[in-house]
C-alpha cells in the first residue's frame with residue numbers, strides 16, 4: 001500500500017530536528033518521467049535505527065495518510081528502506097511546524113488563529129467521517145504551507161502531519177510527556193485510542209495557537225503532569241470566555257461529553273464573527 005522510493009533517488013540536505021524516535025531532514029527526490037529529470041523538494045523522516053521494532057507502526061501511520069487524500073492532509077510520496085535506514089518521504093511544507101512559527105512570529109491576528117483552527121477542525125471532521133483517529137494532534141504536527149498575511153488579506157494554509165509511531169508502541173514516559181495533548185483515558189488504556197481522543201488534543205492545540213505556540217504545562221515534570229490529570233485540572237483559561245468554553249468542552253474528562261466536529265466548527269464560526277468584531281473595536285480604541 002506504499003510507493004517504494006529507491007534510496008539512490010534521494011538526496012539528504014540539512015537536518016531539521018527530531019521527533020520521538022525520528023530525525024527529519026530537508027532533501028530532494030529525483031524522478032525520471034518521460035525521459036526528463038524532475039527534482040522535488042521533500043522532507044525525509046528517518047526512523048531511529050535503535051527503534052526498528054516500531055517500523056511497522058511508523059509506516060502504518062504514514063500509510064493511513066496516503067490511503068486518503070484531503071487538502072489539509074500532508075502528502076506522503078512513499079517510503080525508502082535501505083540497509084538499516086527506514087525513511088518516510090513527505091512533501092516539503094514551506095514554513096514548517098506551526099508551534100515554531102507561532103513562537104517566532106509572536107503576534108498573528110485573532111482571525112489568522114481562528115482560520116488555522118477551522119482548517120484543523122475541518123480535517124478532523126473529514127477523519128471523523130471516515131472513523132479514523134489521528135492520535136497525535138498538536139501544533140508541532142501542523143505544518144504551515146502558506147503564511148498568510150493579514151495586510152495582504154491572504155490567509156494561512158495548514159497541513160496535518162502523520163501521527164508518527166502509534167501511542168500503544170510508546171513507553172509510558174513518552175506518553176506522560178504528551179500530557180496535556182494525550183487524552184486522559186489513553187493513559188489508562190492506550191489501545192482505547194478513539195475519535196474522542198482527537199477532540200481532547202484539539203482543545204490543547206487550540207490553547208497553543210492562542211498562547212503564541214507555547215507548550216501548555218511546559219516545565220512540569222512527569223509526576224506533576226500526571227497529577228494534573230489525577231486532580232482533573234484544566235489549562236489556564238483565556239479571558240475570551242467563548243474560546244475558554246470551547247477549549248474546556250473539548251478537554252472534558254468524560255470522552256462522550258466532548259463536542260462533535262460539527263459543533264466545534266459551529267462554535268469556531270461564532271468565535272470568528274464575535275472575535276473579529278472584538279478586534280475591530282480594540283483597533284478603533286487605539287486610533
Ligand SMILES: N#Cc1ccc(Nc2nc(N)cc(-n3ccc(CO)n3)n2)cc1
Pocket residue numbers: 016019024043074090091092093094095096097140141143161
Ligand atoms: N526552518 C524551517 C523549516 C522546517 C521544516 C519545513 N518543512 C517541513 N515539511 C514537512 N513535511 C514536515 C516538517 N516537520 C517539521 C516538524 C515536523 C514534526 O512532525 N515535521 N517540516 C520547512 C521549513
